[in-house]
Amino acid sequence: MSALGNAAFRLAHLSDLHLPMANMALPWRDVFSKRLFSLISWQIRRRHIHRPEILDLLVADLLAHRPDHIAVTGDVTNLSLADEFDRSFAWLERLGKPQSVTLIPGNHDRLVALAPDEGPSRWTRWMQGDDGSADFPFVRVRGAVVLVGVNTAVPTRLFQASGRAGAGQIARLKVKLAELGRHGLFRVVLIHHPVGKGLAPDRKALDDRAGICAAIAEAGAELVLHGHNHTAEFYAVDGPAGPIPVIGVPAASTIATAKDARPGKINHAARWHLIEIARTSAGWHTAVTARRLTQSGAFETCGRFAFDAPQAAFGIAS
Ligand SMILES: [Fe+2]
Ligand SMILES: [Fe+2]
Known part of the structure; x- marks a missing residue:
């Protein structure tokens, strides 16, 4: 049972899997593309940092906590190769059924321009709204919690890892957040890139961060989750x-x-x-437990904090 009681909704959040690319080759057409430089980076450095056995340990720890839902905020792949998407399906299926796992794409999942049937749209099972629509932002209601999936993955130039949601998606986001707020749901925005000012250098940042923040500031949300920086961040917009x-x-x-x-x-x-969300007489209480890998190979709790919404008591509780 949850520390917050049976009523708490238990949402697990993970990101930036960068699944292994052993035995993958570049198609000839990509030899002169951004993918070549990313492959070199993978071979020299990244493959020693992102390890499949670590991911297996994390998934075992996560599933042992029996979350109600799992959110994956992008960068499942490295070069957005067809073979990487092929391999990702089995990995995503291990996490749970698509209705219990929500995915949004990251910049690595759309590293270069791709045909519609080659890219993240292959993940529609995990990236579509309750209405069956694959348009972003998509909306998935799970009890009193609603997941709003935003897409900031766009192909960029060499040495760039920036993102962009686009004016149309931002306008739809504002409308949907306002409508979901009127229904009294706990709105969780899933987005790959950070929304805090100055948290990523320009070449890695969200180009229309200000537009996203303006939409959230006007329409409201209860929580925003992201990845991309490969570091732990806790802040407010x-x-x-x-x-x-x-x-x-x-x-x-x-x-x-x-x-x-x-x-x-x-x-x-x-x-x-692990994010536990419970309705209270005053609004919402959210408790976060951070689970981190140690050098021994075990996962341990490295931090706990909580906050209430409306956010009068917003802050680190313990
Ligand atoms: Fe990443
Ligand atoms: Fe990223």
């Missing part, structure tokens, strides 16, 4: 009635090193968050 909490989770497949364990250093080790 403006909402119509006060600050709205935003949580960024580190990558799900990253090794734990001695450097990570040093005080004052950013810890990049694999992590996932």
Whole structure:
């Protein structure tokens, strides 16, 4: 039973899986594309950092906590190759049924321009709304919680990892958030790129971050979840009635090193968050448990915090 009681909705959040690419080759047409540079980066550095055995440990720990729903905020792949999408299906199916797993794409899932049937649209089972629509933002209601999936994955130039939602999607987001708010639901916005100002350098940032934030500030949301930076982040953006909490989770497949364990250093080790959401007489109470990989290979709780909405008591509780 949840510490918040049976009524709490238990949402697990993970991101940036960067699934392994062993034995994958580039199609000839990509030899002169951005994919070549990303493949070199993978071979030299990233394949030693993002490990399949770490991801297996994380998934085992996550599933042992029996969440009601799992949110994956993008960067499942590395080069958005057809073979990577093929392999991702089995991995996503291990997490749970598509109605219990919600996915949005990250920049690595659309590294280059792709035909409609080649890219993240292959994940429609995990990325469609309750109405069957695959348009973004899509809406999935699960009890009193609603997941609103935003797509910021667009192909970019070499050495760029920026994102863009686009004016049309932002306008639809504002309308949907306002409507869901009128229904009294706990609105969770899922977005790959951070929405906090200055949290990513320009070449990695969300180009229309201000537009997304303006939509959320006007229409409201109870929580925003993202990945992309591969670091843990907890901050707030403006909402119509006060600050709205935003949580960024580190990558799900990253090794734990001695450097990570040093005080004052950013810890990049694999992590996932258990977010327990409960309705209260005053609104909502949300408790977050951060589970992190240690050098021994075990996952441990590395932090707990809680906040209420309306956000009068917003802050770290413990
Ligand atoms: Fe990533
Ligand atoms: Fe990313």
